[in-house]
Amino acid sequence: xxxxxxxxxxxxxxxxxxxxxxxxxxxxxxxxxxxxxxxxxxxxxxxxxxxxxxxxxxxxxxxxxxxxxxxxxxxxxxxxxxxxxxxxxxxxxxxxxxxxxxxxxxxxxxxxxxxxxxxxxxxxxxxxxxxxxxxxxxxxxxxxxxxxxxxxxxxxxxxxxxxxxxxxxxxxxxxx
Amino acid sequence: xxxxxxxxxxxxxxxxxxxxxxxxxxxxxxxxxxxxxxxxxxxxxxxxxxxxxxxxxxxxxxxxxxxxxxxxxxxxxxxxxxxxxxxxxxxxxxxxxxxxxxxxxxxxxxxxxxxxxxxxxxxxxxxxxxxxxxxxxxxxxxxxxxxxxxxxxxxxxxxxxxxxxxxxxxxxxxxxxxxxxxxxxxxxxxxxxxxxxxxxxxxxxxxxxxxxxxxxxxxxxxxxxxxxxxxxxxxxxxxxxxxxxxxxxxxxxxxxxxxxxxxxxxxxxxxxxxxxxxxxxxxxxxxxxxxxxxxxxxxxxxxxxxxxxxxxxxxxxxxxxxxxxxxxxxxxxxxxxxxxxxxxxxxxxx
Numbered sequence: 001x002x003x004x005x006x007x008x009x010x011x012x013x014x015x016x017x018x019x020x021x022x023x024x025x026x027x028x029x030x031x032x033x034x035x036x037x038x039x040x041x042x043x044x045x046x047x048x049x050x051x052x053x054x055x056x057x058x059x060x061x062x063x064x065x066x067x068x069x070x071x072x073x074x075x076x077x078x079x080x081x082x083x084x085x086x087x088x089x090x091x092x093x094x095x096x097x098x099x100x101x102x103x104x105x106x107x108x109x110x111x112x113x114x115x116x117x118x119x120x121x122x123x124x125x126x127x128x129x130x131x132x133x134x135x136x137x138x139x140x141x142x143x144x145x146x147x148x149x150x151x152x153x154x155x156x157x158x159x160x161x162x163x164x165x166x167x168x169x170x171x172x173x174x175x176x
Numbered sequence: 177x178x179x180x181x182x183x184x185x186x187x188x189x190x191x192x193x194x195x196x197x198x199x200x201x202x203x204x205x206x207x208x209x210x211x212x213x214x215x216x217x218x219x220x221x222x223x224x225x226x227x228x229x230x231x232x233x234x235x236x237x238x239x240x241x242x243x244x245x246x247x248x249x250x251x252x253x254x255x256x257x258x259x260x261x262x263x264x265x266x267x268x269x270x271x272x273x274x275x276x277x278x279x280x281x282x283x284x285x286x287x288x289x290x291x292x293x294x295x296x297x298x299x300x301x302x303x304x305x306x307x308x309x310x311x312x313x314x315x316x317x318x319x320x321x322x323x324x325x326x327x328x329x330x331x332x333x334x335x336x337x338x339x340x341x342x343x344x345x346x347x348x349x350x351x352x353x354x355x356x357x358x359x360x361x362x363x364x365x366x367x368x369x370x371x372x373x374x375x376x377x378x379x380x381x382x383x384x385x386x387x388x389x390x391x392x393x394x395x396x397x398x399x400x401x402x403x404x405x406x407x408x409x410x411x412x413x414x415x416x417x418x419x420x421x422x423x424x425x426x427x428x429x430x431x432x433x434x435x436x437x438x439x440x441x442x443x444x445x446x447x448x449x450x451x452x453x454x455x456x457x458x459x460x461x462x463x464x465x466x467x468x469x470x471x472x473x474x475x476x477x478x479x480x481x482x483x484x485x486x487x488x489x490x491x492x493x494x495x496x497x498x499x500x501x502x503x504x505x506x507x508x509x510x511x512x513x514x515x516x517x518x519x520x521x522x523x524x525x526x
Binding site: 082083085093094095096097098099102109112113116117118119120121122123124125126127128129130133134 | 211213214215216217219220296318321322325326329330331332333334335336337338339341342343344346347348350378402403404405406407408411
């Protein structure tokens with residue numbers, strides 16, 4: 001029997017999946033099976049809803065390794081005082097225990113975030129109530145860009161309105 | 177509480193209104209991951225804490241006069257395994273949630289909004305719309321997020337944004353994805369080249385069996401990977417512009433098929449149509465690939481008098497659990513294949 005996927009190599013891996021008594025069979029060569037391996041271990045869920053459909057823990061451990069090695073010793077003793085999670089436990093699962101962990105492990109955070117996202121600063125949405133000063137600062141920055149656009153377009157009336165808004169916000173910031 | 181009493185399984189509601197570019201884009205989805213301050217993340221939650229979160233979220237939404245009449249809460253502990261798998265085939269819950277006794281989901285009537293509670297994060301808010309409508313989905317999810325934030329204290333850090341159980345979601349906590357039907361690119365072996373370019377833009381492509389595998393039913397899901405350091409709007413813009421390029425090249429590939437290739441394709445499409453409208457037994461795997469062929473046939477004008485939304489619906493409704501839930505009495509695979517074949521025939525005749 002030839003591999004279903006590549007139709008070149010002999011099929012040596014035979015997989016039978018049973019989802020709600022519905023049987024699906026696959027006959028693959030070792031190479032093609034390896035390529036598909038990740039998804040087999042996590043089960044069939046249609047064309048995945050799942051963001052974590054592949055093994056996040058495995059993926060993450062590759063992100064963490066260099067950081068945890070270089071900070072070994074310090075991070076071993078670090079433990080979140082709210083939920084009790086150790087850095088080692090985090091490295092194993094890739095999941096923090098509570099939002100406080102982000103403060104506890106702040107020292108380890110930047111290199112890790114840079115490896116995952118390429119950035120270490122949030123620039124998106126800020127919650128209205130708990131966002132605090134950041135929300136006002138972002139709004140001011142946004143208005144400043146708008147002001148510049150208005151000036152460039154020689155729309156001076158609009159620019160004046162925007163300038164007043166910025167003033168108002170800056171006063172609010174100082175008062176609060 | 178059972179699903180049958182509330183959820184009407186006879187049709188997929190959100191899919192019936194055609195969206196922009198819906199000949200290629202089946203659906204657009206945006207999800208926000210949110211967590212509550214001062215409460216451990218779900219994997220460390222006690223049962224009573226977990227229950228409190230479910231009721232807090234539900235009651236907050238119930239206070240909204242419009243939403244309160246539209247939403248329904250389902251606790252994972254009260255659903256059967258088949259019902260849970262069906263919800264995941266409908267993209268309303270993840271497999272992770274269905275395996276959690278602490279989990280719950282809130283769904284609106286149209287099934288366009290769903291909020292998973294106590295999955296990896298306390299809240300996973302999702303908005304799903306037909307066609308390419310990520311901007312609209314973002315507006316809608318923003319509104320729900322604001323509504324929840326009026327009452328719930330979300331864990332937020334001034335420097336790194338919304339805090340999530342896994343640092344891969346930190347920042348915006350947003351995942352924007354489009355499900356695309358790409359039969360021509362798949363047939364001409366052009367997907368590999370396109371997808372490797374996409375990955376350099378910080379996006380991920382998944383088929384039905386996860387990354388790197390060939391998509392069943394020629395369906396691919398494209399989403400952002402990076403959640404920190406870019407605004408929600410920029411992330412969406414990135415996904416949309418990539419989706420537009422893929423749409424263009426899929427359309428071009430379809431148009432450029434000529435001669436022998438075109439004939440072979442037409443033959444394949446009409447054979448699939450013949451099977452779906454005549455076969456006595458159809459398995460779920462077969463269904464996906466024939467539905468994909470017929471869907472392409474409709475888009476290319478080879479098959480007439482058939483609505484593409486019927487086929488979009490069939491992509492979901494022919495799933496193993498969905499068929500099981502609808503058929504009630506079917507107990508063997510053969511009985512389900514029989515039910516599925518009948519169901520497809522009926523849907524296509526209407």
